[in-house]
Amino acid sequence: MQVTSSQLFELLSLYVPKRLPVLITGRPGIGKSDIVEQVAQATDHELLISHPVVEDPTDSKGLPFPSPSPDGLTAKFLPFGDLERALSARRPLIWFLDDLGQASPAVQAAKMQLLLARRIGEHVLPSNVTFLAATNRRTDNAGVTGILDPVISRFATVVELTPTIADWTTWAVKAGIPPALIAFLRFRPDLLSVQKTTRDIENTPSPRSWGFVAKTMDVVPKSLEHISFAGSVGDGAGTELVSFLQIFRELPSPDAILLNPDTVAIPENLAALYAISASLAAHATEANFDRLMVYVDRMIAGDLSEFAALLVRDALRRTPTIANSYAFINAQGGPLGKIIRGE
Known part of the structure; x- marks a missing residue:
């Protein structure tokens, strides 16, 4: 079973x-x-x-x-x-x-x-x-x-x-896994755990091997990223992660978005949406959540409710005190509250 x-x-x-x-x-x-x-x-x-x-x-x-x-x-x-x-x-x-x-x-x-x-x-x-x-x-x-x-x-x-991306991301957010890796595996959930089909001496993607990637992402220089990641999860998955990181790094910084949440462009690319949601969630605090909600409301208005919900749920898992903020309490009676409750 x-x-x-x-x-x-x-x-x-x-x-x-x-x-x-x-x-x-x-x-x-x-x-x-x-x-x-x-x-x-x-x-x-x-x-x-x-x-x-x-x-x-x-x-x-x-x-x-x-x-x-x-x-x-x-x-x-x-x-x-x-x-x-x-x-x-x-x-x-x-x-x-x-x-x-x-x-x-x-x-x-x-x-x-x-x-x-x-x-x-x-x-x-x-x-x-x-x-x-x-x-x-x-x-x-x-x-x-x-x-x-x-x-x-x-x-x-x-x-x-059987590992699932929902359970893994719930754990990863609380464990402080880098937002870029969380965003990537949400974008490519089929790479969370891959059955090895050869007897070659190489790693394949698994929650354990992605854990090694998480521990090295902040210390490996860009010139060694592909070598390091491919050694942990295999060449195919490592190559895809490096490509995703290029998109992640070209997005506006969370600080820039929080300074101008009503004007900064919302990405249209699927990978970029996963990336920006995870990045903003990692920077959310009780003090800046009112500004973050401006961006979230724009996502909902743009028919991007799924990403708005991911962003807010991750923010709450990382920083539970956000639930005490006026912006969060006030949002419970609106569209965001219904989305989070699954209504």
């Missing part, structure tokens, strides 16, 4: 407090681990991340240790590492098994008793431990040969994460 990022967050937020294990599948680099981390913070759980692909079955069972008994010397399994931490957890804990599908069958089998019986031998997991797991799909060229059916059946539900 496919889910979006927001749906997965909501689902895990409900399952984790009930101690119900969930298996998440999906392409590499689409945010599975990040969402688990966000859920841990939202539900006040500690997070323990294990990587079964580099484990041995003894990591899940413990090491045999000699123990004296009335009948002579015997052996018990002594927990260590992640198993020992989970067994001694005092606070609510999410035990996240990342890249489970890359683990060997022996390691997967060793997890079965933990997942269902919540114990291994004589050691019983505390009731405050919840299992979550993630894996790429067999078609993702990620070394996944599959997960044993008895392991799959031990999860309360199995979902496939």
